Amino acid sequence: MTDQGEILPDDPEDPMRAAMRQMMGVFAQLDRGMTVAKLRRGRRIKGEKGQYAYGAPPYGRTRPTGRRPCAQASGSS
Numbered sequence: 001m002t003d004q005g006e007i008l009p010d011d012p013e014d015p016m017r018a019a020m021r022q023m024m025g026v027f028a029q030l031d032r033g034m035t036v037a038k039l040r041r042g043r044r045i046k047g048e049k050g051q052y053a054y055g056a057p058p059y060g061r062t063r064p065t066g067r068r069p070c071a072q073a074s075g076s077s
Helices: 015-048
Strands: none
Touching: none
């Protein structure tokens, strides 16, 4: 059977389709693992420099540079 643009039914018995689903899962898991490792490394390096590495500072705190967050500096809430 050839695919000429129509959507073929997903046959759970087709070993090729099962293999492709498994490969997609493997690469998705690999991509997630690499992203997590990159973020951990970046946070560790930033922490070693004494910088805050987890998003915006908690409410009421100033940025490490001593400036107030943009919303407070402009007067908006």
